[in-house]
Amino acid sequence: MINNILSAAIRASNTGNMQAYSIIVTKDPEIRRKLWEAHFKQDMVLQAPVHLTFCADFNRFSQWCLCRNADPGYDNFLSFLTGAIDAVIASQNAALAAEEQGLGICYLGTVTWMADKFIEVLELPELVVPVAAISLGYKDENPGLADRLPMNGVIHREKYMNYSRDIIDEIYHDKEILPETLELLKENKKETLAQVFTDNRYTRRDNRAFSVKFLQILKEQGFMNNGDQ
Amino acid sequence: MINNILSAAIRASNTGNMQAYSIIVTKDPEIRRKLWEAHFKQDMVLQAPVHLTFCADFNRFSQWCLCRNADPGYDNFLSFLTGAIDAVIASQNAALAAEEQGLGICYLGTVTWMADKFIEVLELPELVVPVAAISLGYKDENPGLADRLPMNGVIHREKYMNYSRDIIDEIYHDKEILPETLELLKENKKETLAQVFTDNRYTRRDNRAFSVKFLQILKEQGFMNNGDQ
Numbered sequence: 001m002i003n004n005i006l007s008a009a010i011r012a013s014n015t016g017n018m019q020a021y022s023i024i025v026t027k028d029p030e031i032r033r034k035l036w037e038a039h040f041k042q043d044m045v046l047q048a049p050v051h052l053t054f055c056a057d058f059n060r061f062s063q064w065c066l067c068r069n070a071d072p073g074y075d076n077f078l079s080f081l082t083g084a085i086d087a088v089i090a091s092q093n094a095a096l097a098a099e100e101q102g103l104g105i106c107y108l109g110t111v112t113w114m115a116d117k118f119i120e121v122l123e124l125p126e127l128v129v130p131v132a133a134i135s136l137g138y139k140d141e142n143p144g145l146a147d148r149l150p151m152n153g154v155i156h157r158e159k160y161m162n163y164s165r166d167i168i169d170e171i172y173h174d175k176e177i178l179p180e181t182l183e184l185l186k187e188n189k190k191e192t193l194a195q196v197f198t199d200n201r202y203t204r205r206d207n208r209a210f211s212v213k214f215l216q217i218l219k220e221q222g223f224m225n226n227g228d229q
Numbered sequence: 230m231i232n233n234i235l236s237a238a239i240r241a242s243n244t245g246n247m248q249a250y251s252i253i254v255t256k257d258p259e260i261r262r263k264l265w266e267a268h269f270k271q272d273m274v275l276q277a278p279v280h281l282t283f284c285a286d287f288n289r290f291s292q293w294c295l296c297r298n299a300d301p302g303y304d305n306f307l308s309f310l311t312g313a314i315d316a317v318i319a320s321q322n323a324a325l326a327a328e329e330q331g332l333g334i335c336y337l338g339t340v341t342w343m344a345d346k347f348i349e350v351l352e353l354p355e356l357v358v359p360v361a362a363i364s365l366g367y368k369d370e371n372p373g374l375a376d377r378l379p380m381n382g383v384i385h386r387e388k389y390m391n392y393s394r395d396i397i398d399e400i401y402h403d404k405e406i407l408p409e410t411l412e413l414l415k416e417n418k419k420e421t422l423a424q425v426f427t428d429n430r431y432t433r434r435d436n437r438a439f440s441v442k443f444l445q446i447l448k449e450q451g452f453m454n455n456g457d458q
Contacts, residue, residue, distance in 0.1 A: 003380075010383045011374070013324065015338045016430060019378055024385045031387055055389075060382070061426075063392050064401055070423035073433020077440035081313075081341055085361060088314050089336075092321035095242065107318075109244045112310055123388045132314060145240070149248055151232075153289070154239045156253045158260055159352045160284075163292050172293055194297035197290075201245060204302020208456035211306040215455070226444070227437035 048137030056083025277366030285312025
């Protein structure tokens with residue numbers, strides 16, 4: 001089952017067929033416990049038997065170049081971005097292949113926040129940085145589909161059409177009157193759902209701290225030699 | 230058909246259900262001609278009737294916050310990275326939904342190289358940056374599957390295992406003896422396939438120039454207020 005999922009992942013579209021990503025499959029409970037700690041102790045990392053970490057990886061490609069009398073120039077931000085895009089495309093192939101086989105999946109956004117910990121635990125060398133993580137396992141509940149913005153909230157025709165106040169009101173209306181939204185406002189003692197995000201879940205302070213940390217990690221992993229310093 | 234593809238795209242997993250991305254569907258031939266120019270005049274952009282551009286987008290979410298008495302803090306690098314990951318996951322949902330309906334797709338990596346042009350042509354406001362692009366249409370050829378590295382070239386078990394010279398030789402062997410590889414070496418007058426990449430296709434010089442440009446674009450689009458300057 002895992003092999004089917006991984007086979008689907010590595011068929012993914014990628015940049016120039018360089019396949020500038022790696023996938024780390026972690027089943028070992030001790031290592032998963034360390035990953036769980038780094039993922040802010042989110043339960044599913046311990047509960048689900050398989051953890052996949054998708055990394056931007058120009059290490060392998062650069063090693064190949066060095067073995068083939070070629071001079072690799074992939075220690076820069078564009079190469080990181082290329083590898084990150086390749087890794088995320090592969091991750092979604094894995095996610096859909098897993099769901100097709102009846103498994104449940106959960107992406108863990110904490111992978112970018114705590115990238116330094118995953119580098120340590122998974123022993124990622126230079127030019128390898130984690131960008132997506134998925135927990136995989138049999139579901140023991142069926143929560144139904146999460147709400148999404150309506151089509152015209154996300155899709156633009158021909159060019160980008162900026163949002164008027166009226167459109168914002170319209171596209172967020174259904175989300176704002178969900179029973180779980182009203183519950184959240186009560187729990188968090190907030191006036192609006194947006195405040196739950198800005199004040200509690202994704203604050204400017206945290207976002208800035210994680211930004212500085214991630215850019216520092218890119219430098220340490222060798223991805224910021226852009227020739228401009 | 231396009232609506233099925235877009236419906237699949239907007240169902241995609243995303244960070245905190247913020248859906249920090251937008252999809253721009255361009256059919257207009259005049260606008261597609263401008264996109265084609267920016268995509269290094271790659272034929273498929275003109276030939277395929279539909280062009281999808283996937284953007285990291287914290288503009289909509291921030292507008293919503295401002296309308297709801299909440300203070301958005303998404304003008305930083307972490308927020309860009311989050312939106313980019315959300316956008317790429319959605320792009321792969323779109324790609325697979327298109328293929329399932331018998332269409333052909335092609336990702337265009339030029340979208341990050343020339344991001345400034347797409348910002349101009351598609352009129353992307355602050356906090357919106359393109360990260361993936363797909364051309365969609367009926368296929369008029371069936372090129373078969375592209376080669377990929379074997380499973381052990383991309384997958385690591387438990388932790389990252391770095392590549393020895395022997396492993397590099399093994400995992401690149403099949404690619405290196407393909408008839409199209411030998412053809413490429415002759416055409417490009419190179420000793421090794423790796424040199425075709427480092428000297429012609431993805432050079433250090435270009436990668437550095439695109440790195441500096443993309444980081445500048447992140448700044449101009451308002452994604453580099455990390456609080457550290």
